[in-house]
Amino acid sequence: MGSASELEYHLLLSKDLGYLTKENHQKMQPQVEEVKRMLAALIRKVASERVDGTEC
16 A cells, blocks of 8 residues: 555645646545555455455
């Protein structure tokens, strides 16, 4: 999930430096948050399956 957080940071930096408009940042931010939620769910699922001894 580190790369998704890094992308989130770079989007914010790009907006702050004027490379990305506020409007474009507002469009992209929810998409990044959704990807982070999906990654977190996948990580939880894989971790729980490892504990249970099952495979994906």
